[in-house]
Amino acid sequence: MHPDVKKLLEVQKVDQSIAKIQRDLDSIPRERAKREAALDAVRRRHDELTAALRQAEVDARSNDTSIRQSDDEIKKLETRLNGVRNNAEYQATLLQIGSVRQERGRLEEAGLTLLEKIESMRAELATAKTAFDEAQRVFADFVREGEAFLAKRRLDLEKVSVGREALTAGIPPDLMGRYAKMFGARDSLSVCAVEGATCTGCYTTIPPNLVVKLQAGTSVVICNTCQRILYIPE
Ligand SMILES: [Zn+2]
Structure with a gap:
């Protein structure tokens, strides 16, 4: 074998080890970025559900307030009914009471629908929270293990690179x-x-x-x- 080729063969052995380590060093950050993006998606889903639930709870409270306002309105109209002086006014007030009662019925139905929605959203959020907690745990494990692996491979890289320079002498x-x-x-x-x-x-x-x-x-x-x-x- 030509002596220079013999030397190159030794250099190549070292370089192949270096290339293998380099692939490991490159793969961990790539994998980490991929996993981070997946974790972000799980987090976004959790945050979106949290925000939607909060909004539904606000809507439910506002609906309750409207129902109480309807009750007040009905009481006021019933009081007025006792003081009316003629039949026309009496009929008009009755009509008004009927219309407020109708509106109150509609609000009550909407309130029930909202409560059902909130209940199913809470269940959905609980599932999303479990998934998010688990994903965070798995990611933290990966980061810890990945960093330990990178540290080890960096040491390997230092070790295999020692003496490479000497092998190239004379080529x-x-x-x-x-x-x-x-x-x-x-x-x-x-x-x-x-x-x-x-x-x-x-x-x-x-x-x-x-x-x-x-x-x-x-x-x-x-x-x-x-x-x-x-x-x-x-
Ligand atoms: Zn060939």
Whole structure:
């Protein structure tokens, strides 16, 4: 094997470990954002139900006030009825009382509908609150575990990165550049083995003249198809 390729293979092992750790480091914040958005949706549902229930309770109280006002109005009209001086006024007052009673009946019905609505809203809110509490608990667990995992992976990253610099010593910069470019472009596999006469990176057959070059180990051989740096395992 060409000595520079041998070195690159060692560098690649380190870089693959680094890439794996980096994927973990990237995945946790992404997952956290996703979960946070889901938690926000559960929170919004809970808050909306809370606000709607409050509004319904305000409506019910205002409806009760209207019923009491109707009662007062009826009492006032009945008192007036005792003091009327002629039949026309008596009939008019009776009509007025009838109309206020009718309105009071309508309000009472509306009040009952509101109470039923409030009852079902309370049940719905209780369910939403349970879901929200549970979602908050699960999210807090995730954050705690995620942070512990990130701390561990950051330590792993420090550990595996130690000595990488030394491994690259003596590798020509243009080869190093090609390696780095292909490592990024070819899914963390820049230096790859040839098995039989097949590139294990792209599974195409390597021409015999390149196989001979590889066997000689005197020059760096690139796959014509995937541009990876090739080697024959020793
Ligand atoms: Zn290839």
